[in-house]
Amino acid sequence: MNVRKRLIALTPYLLLAPGILWLLVFFVYPSIQMFISSFWSGTLESGFTASPDNWTTYTKALDRYSPQFLRSLVYGGAATIICFLIAYPLAYTIAFRGGRYKNLLLFLVIAPFFTSFLLRTQSWKIILGDDGILFGPLKDIGLLPPEFRVLATPAAVIAGIAYNFLPFMTLPIYVSLEKIDGRLVEAAKDLYAGPWRPGGTIAGGVLGALVGAGLAAALSYDLIIFAVLGTLVGIVVGTFFISQSFLRIVLPLSLPGVFAGSLLTFIPAMGDFVNAEILGNTQTRMIGNVIQSRFLENNDYPTAAALSFILMAAILAMVAIYARVLGTEELTSAR
Amino acid sequence: MNERSPRTIPDITRRRFLQGSSLVGFSAFLAACSTPGTGSAAPSTAASASAPASVEPVASPSSVPQSPSAELNFANWPLYIDTDADDETKHKTLEDFKAKYGTTVKYSEVINDNDEFFGTIQPALQAGQDTGWDLIVLTDWMASRLIRLGWVEQLDLANMPNKVANMQDVYKGVDFDPTDDHHAPWQSGMTGLGFDTVVTGELTSLASLWEANPKWKGKVTFLTEMRDTIGLTLLKLGKDPTQAAQADADTAIAEIQKAIDAGIIRAFTGNEYAEDLVSGNVVLAMAWSGDILVKQAEKETLAWHLPDEGGMLWTDNMLIPKGAQHKYTAELFIDFVYDPPIAAQIAAYVNYVTPVKGAKEAIAKDADPDVAALAESPLIFPADDVLAKVKIFKTLAEADESYFNDKFSAVTGN
Numbered sequence: 001m002n003v004r005k006r007l008i009a010l011t012p013y014l015l016l017a018p019g020i021l022w023l024l025v026f027f028v029y030p031s032i033q034m035f036i037s038s039f040w041s042g043t044l045e046s047g048f049t050a051s052p053d054n055w056t057t058y059t060k061a062l063d064r065y066s067p068q069f070l071r072s073l074v075y076g077g078a079a080t081i082i083c084f085l086i087a088y089p090l091a092y093t094i095a096f097r098g099g100r101y102k103n104l105l106l107f108l109v110i111a112p113f114f115t116s117f118l119l120r121t122q123s124w125k126i127i128l129g130d131d132g133i134l135f136g137p138l139k140d141i142g143l144l145p146p147e148f149r150v151l152a153t154p155a156a157v158i159a160g161i162a163y164n165f166l167p168f169m170t171l172p173i174y175v176s177l178e179k180i181d182g183r184l185v186e187a188a189k190d191l192y193a194g195p196w197r198p199g200g201t202i203a204g205g206v207l208g209a210l211v212g213a214g215l216a217a218a219l220s221y222d223l224i225i226f227a228v229l230g231t232l233v234g235i236v237v238g239t240f241f242i243s244q245s246f247l248r249i250v251l252p253l254s255l256p257g258v259f260a261g262s263l264l265t266f267i268p269a270m271g272d273f274v275n276a277e278i279l280g281n282t283q284t285r286m287i288g289n290v291i292q293s294r295f296l297e298n299n300d301y302p303t304a305a306a307l308s309f310i311l312m313a314a315i316l317a318m319v320a321i322y323a324r325v326l327g328t329e330e331l332t333s334a335r
Numbered sequence: 336m337n338e339r340s341p342r343t344i345p346d347i348t349r350r351r352f353l354q355g356s357s358l359v360g361f362s363a364f365l366a367a368c369s370t371p372g373t374g375s376a377a378p379s380t381a382a383s384a385s386a387p388a389s390v391e392p393v394a395s396p397s398s399v400p401q402s403p404s405a406e407l408n409f410a411n412w413p414l415y416i417d418t419d420a421d422d423e424t425k426h427k428t429l430e431d432f433k434a435k436y437g438t439t440v441k442y443s444e445v446i447n448d449n450d451e452f453f454g455t456i457q458p459a460l461q462a463g464q465d466t467g468w469d470l471i472v473l474t475d476w477m478a479s480r481l482i483r484l485g486w487v488e489q490l491d492l493a494n495m496p497n498k499v500a501n502m503q504d505v506y507k508g509v510d511f512d513p514t515d516d517h518h519a520p521w522q523s524g525m526t527g528l529g530f531d532t533v534v535t536g537e538l539t540s541l542a543s544l545w546e547a548n549p550k551w552k553g554k555v556t557f558l559t560e561m562r563d564t565i566g567l568t569l570l571k572l573g574k575d576p577t578q579a580a581q582a583d584a585d586t587a588i589a590e591i592q593k594a595i596d597a598g599i600i601r602a603f604t605g606n607e608y609a610e611d612l613v614s615g616n617v618v619l620a621m622a623w624s625g626d627i628l629v630k631q632a633e634k635e636t637l638a639w640h641l642p643d644e645g646g647m648l649w650t651d652n653m654l655i656p657k658g659a660q661h662k663y664t665a666e667l668f669i670d671f672v673y674d675p676p677i678a679a680q681i682a683a684y685v686n687y688v689t690p691v692k693g694a695k696e697a698i699a700k701d702a703d704p705d706v707a708a709l710a711e712s713p714l715i716f717p718a719d720d721v722l723a724k725v726k727i728f729k730t731l732a733e734a735d736e737s738y739f740n741d742k743f744s745a746v747t748g749n
Binding site for chain 1: 450451454457480483484549552553554595600601602603614615616733737740741744746747748749
């Protein structure tokens, strides 16, 4: 009996063991190795030696690469917002209007994952080509000036990231929407929750203006045009699509999905380098590109390791703040 | 109703999709770090006894009898050896080698980038272990680095009479291997101007790359290969890349920055510029001779010119990494491809400059008139006046190399 009890007490640890072992071997150990290498000095040919005095690698790296850090933050953030704007209505439609096509629609969301990440990004080069299938005809009829291009600009990089990470945003939101009990919405309607006017109009306009201006700033496009466009779209959406029951029932209950989705999008987007490499140019390099080139092209392991740690620390800090603001813990306790 | 913790479901999806993302990440990781299978330690005594003794080259001075091994692990760049039109896995040169020596060449097209490949073999070499490769092909400057690090086997020239007799003089006595016994050139190429004649017209000067002409502004690419881009920039400035010093790096970088600031340069690329030239995203590029020759099949209006100011010459070299399992067989293979008919067979397919004397005559005798015509191609067999205009970038000492790389990284956004 005693043995059995002890075994039962041990069960959680035994179940955790493979995961912990995996983390120790493939995360903790390499991280320590990398941390040590960030304190190296020397070259590949003369060999590296570690010394605590080399902490200056960190300040130097931050100093030299702060534009790329900032760019990663802006591109990652913009892509996350775009993903949210596309994913939420998509997930909402699948969850509440999908009917018997739900599974098929979900499958379509993840279908692109069956081909390689690189291949999908590469194919954007064909779609967005200067005289490609999208812009070629528009240029021919004179809607766009001949020198217009999206490839090798921030817009292409952000669009590429948003495209590649869209499912990571859609699926968590879908899951949290899908389990909302429809009777709650019916009950709200019984209690006179109707359209949200003029609140929706005002809130939609303000949010739309902010998002439009933010995206324009990230893409270095015309601020006013984007802000006006954002306001108009926001007003339409706010006036006609946002009801009180959505605002008070559906949206709060779906926030854990939004939280999970935005983390799953933002964290890898910050460190992404494939999109900037394939779709961008010299002026759109992100911190991931720098780390990659420091490691593989310049054999500058200390700087690459230091940059990786700075990136990790920055992401952890941002996630911690985000969790405080929109944390799942508080949401669950509020229920 | 059965209340479930609201966290349960998001967590499951999250885990599921973390799995998905880790798969993506993992495959990228695999792609980045694919290390070759460790070459099976087939003892050389297991070599095919059928190899006729008559083809054995002169015995090495140590006079230890050696015989070819059963296999040879050869890492090369894609599209860099003659390939059967119907079956991509068949290479006549390798079959001929097998017929002669009984050795199966395990040919892998795994090298896409000098630095990247270096990253895959460096840990083994540093630890003094076998890399799994018997023969690798790397560009001059990387070959020079490996030789400098002492990570390359010395060739036993007694085993390679063809190489000694047939290597073109222009390749002899390079500064990183003055005795020519650590490397053997595989193919060479020239870096010059590639452009779409319909859009740009005929161009002959490197100055076009700095010209804010509306026809090509924003549709120009430079190369990520530091020595090509800085080399051509120095030539444009009337400086000599064979004598590049640190001050020249600063001058060249400032010049490149001008073209970036003027919005002329679209991007710095590797091989991708060739695709972009075909699709029209790029109309003028710093380009490698062989690439354009191949792409002319898809777009006839593409042209490659050696600029008036001169161009760069680079060579990819066969090296035997330290500790290779089948060194002797690798030496036999190097010698084999220096046999003019075999060199002609490779050159006719890859369209780059062959380092082998007599290949031109051998190709001219080919039964297929299309192939025989290649003997007249100035890009495969450049005339002496062309070879006089191309420069090999100076072999940089380690400190200079990191200075150049660092400056170049900064200008390319890294």
